[in-house]
Amino acid sequence: MAELDKEEREVLAAVEAAEWRSVRDKEREMARYGEYAKATFRKDRRINIRISTKDLEALQKRALQEGIPYQTLVASVLHKYVSGRLAEREA
Secondary structure, eight states, rough: OOOOHHHHHHHHHHHTTOOOOSSSSSHHHHHHHHHHHHHHHHHOOOOOOOHHHHHHHHHHHHHHTTSSSSHHHHHHHHHHHHHTOOOHHHH
């Protein structure tokens, strides 16, 4: 049996503790959340910003590590910030 990572152990514990429930109309719920996802990732506006070379290079490096284009990373970070899901890291 493969070793579970931290996130997988947390999911397993939640399932075993009956913290998860099935939804009644799975297809409708999937369609509803699919529409939310489409709206979230629809890119219909353009912005131009000036940032330091150092910050841009750091963004490009991080995006490379994540395997995504750096502009996608920037859009994701901005989206998380405006939706309140970007947590500050403690130094």
